Amino acid sequence: MPESAVRGPGWLEVxxxxxxxxxxxAPLGIGLFDLQLRHVRVNPVLAEMxxxxxxxxxxxxxxxxHPAVGGEAETLYREVLDSxxxxxxxxxxxxxxxxxxxLRHWNASFFPVRHADEVIGLCVLVADVTAERELGQALAASEERYRRLAEDLQSSLLPPHLPDLSGADVAAVYRPSSARATVGGDFYDLIELDGSSWLMVIGDVEGTGPVAAARTAAARYxxxxxxxxxxxxVDVLxxxxxxxxxQGAPNGTCTIACVLAERIEDRVxxxxxxxxxxxxxxxxxxxxxVAELGAPGSLLGILPExxxxxxxxxxxxxxxLVLYTDGVTEARYRDGEGVVHQFGEEHLRSVLSGARGGSAVExxxxxxxxxxxxxxxxxxxDLAVLVLRATGGS
Known part of the structure; x- marks a missing residue:
């Protein structure tokens, strides 16, 4: 179509x-200002704002x-006009x-208005983001409350402290995953049966969150x-x-290792x-x-036998003696070429050999x-480790 047909009489008015x-x-606030920063054109949305x-x-x-927020805006307007x-x-x-x-929150953009390469005014586009900002703040506060609740719940699934043992020293490490506000399924426990015998327990319940927490608590207690x-x-497990x-939770398998330790004279x-x-x-x-103790047995929570x-x-x-969860041996990272590397049991054995002579804490x-x-x-x-070292004597 020729340009003359498009630019017919009255086309500028159209x-x-x-x-x-x-x-x-427009759903945004739009305003035009002169060089003295006076409102020249205002659409209904900006007037409402x-x-x-x-x-x-x-x-x-x-x-x-609006002296406060308006004065702040004028400083930005002047920077745009000057630059x-x-x-x-x-x-x-x-x-x-x-x-x-x-109190309102806005997201604004400022553009110089030119005629023949000369700045003759300013155009402002403004979006009211108060609802989004308040929603984001509420969400952040909710996540923080949930994180604290998750931490409190997780700590309730672990012993508050490890007892002093006669003829041995013990230590434990628990590290949750990097995911925020989750309750993991790893747990450990040390139950003092009498002055010379203790039950050491470490386990891993499938999943995270409230369901895993409930099954973890059920297993531990x-x-x-x-x-x-x-x-x-065997009867215990x-x-x-x-x-x-x-409990009947679907896909709720659980793994547990138990060790009964008894001090007899200078040995355990x-x-x-x-x-x-x-x-x-x-x-x-x-x-x-470094050697394994025992043989793998059945998963718990699947079959009656x-x-x-x-x-x-x-x-x-x-x-x-070292008890650990698979958060140790299955730890992994991806290198710069995209290759995934796993910590593995051999690496763990090497670390333990290098720690020979150290205390349980070390x-x-x-x-x-x-x-x-x-x-x-x-x-x-998650990562959990429970360590017992024989110290000899009573």
């Missing part, structure tokens, strides 16, 4: 009318109308004079209730399995059983050798530090 319609119906009718805005500056460069997405917060008790009547580890099955006798959990490791003080086998060994003075700290460094400080899963 374009101007269309432009006016766009300004008047000011809380004043259009006729009361025209010919007046923002500072005359000739726009400013985009500038946050503004304040109250307008017609609504002094109503089922163990504590069971050992009141028996120290047969059968009780846990029955409790979990009665161990009986261990694992229900689908990574096997405990024993570090020999004399050689630095479980197959578990008990293993035994003895700790001499300086020997160390051994646990060595594992935690190695895993954290391996993952560059980012934890995709």
């Amino acid at each position: 374009v101007a009318a269309q432009f006016d319609a766009v300004i008047e119906s 000011n809380g004043l009718p259009v006729e009361q805005l025209l010919g007046r500056t923002p500072a005359e109308l 000739g460069r726009p400013q985009l997405d500038v946050p503004l917060t304040g109250a307008v004079g017609s609504r002094p008790d109503e 089922a163990i504590r209730a069971a050992v009141v009547r028996t120290t047969d580890l 059968r009780t846990v399995n029955e409790v979990l099955l009665r 006798e161990l009986r261990a059983v694992s229900a689908g959990h990574p096997l405990p490791l024993v570090l020999r003080h004399g050689t630095g050798a 479980i197959d578990l086998r008990v293993a035994t060994t003895t700790l001499q003075s300086g020997d160390v 051994v646990a700290a060595a594992v935690e530090t190695s895993v954290m460094q391996f993952q560059k400080g980012r934890r995709a899963d």
Whole structure:
């Protein structure tokens, strides 16, 4: 179509009318200002933001109308007029004079208006983002409350402190995943049965959140209730399995390793059983050798019948028992080429051998530090470690 057909008589009036319609119906506040920063053109949305009718805005500056927020806006307007460069997405917060008790938030952009390369005024586009800002603040506050609740709930699933043991020292480490405001499924416990025997427990319940927390609590307290009547580890874990099955949560598997430690003169006798959990490791003080204790058994919370086998060994003075969750060996990171590296059991054995001769606290700290460094400080899963070192004597 030839240009003459498009630009027929009255085409400027048509374009101007269309432009006016766009300004008047735009969902944003739109204003035009002269070089003295006086309102020249105001659309209904911007008038509503000011809380004043259009006729009361025209010919007046923002500072005359609203001294606080208007004065702040004028400073930005003047910078744009002086520099000739726009400013985009500038946050503004304040109250307008017609609504002094109503704090509002705006997102504004300022553009110089030119004619023949000369700046003759200013155009302002303003979006009221009060609702979005208040929603974001409310969401942040809600997340913080949930995070604190999650931390309180998680701490209730762990022993408040570890007892002082005769003939051994103990230490524990628990690190939640890097995900915020979640309750993990890893847990540990140490139950003092009498002055010379203790039950050590570590476990991992599938999932996170309230359901995992409920199953974790059920498993932990089922163990504590069971050992009141028996120290047969297989019977103890059968009780846990029955409790979990009665809960009936879908996809709620649980792995647990239990070790009964008994001090006899200058040594510690161990009986261990694992229900689908990574096997405990024993570090020999004399050689630095690290060996698994026991054999894998059935997962808990799936089938009524479980197959578990008990293993035994003895700790001499300086020997160390380490129980851990798969957050240790399955820790991983992705390198710059996209290759995923896993911490693995051999790496764990190497760390333990290097910690030979250290206290229980030092051994646990060595594992935690190695895993954290391996993952560059980012934890995709919970991490729990429980360590017992035989000290000899009573």
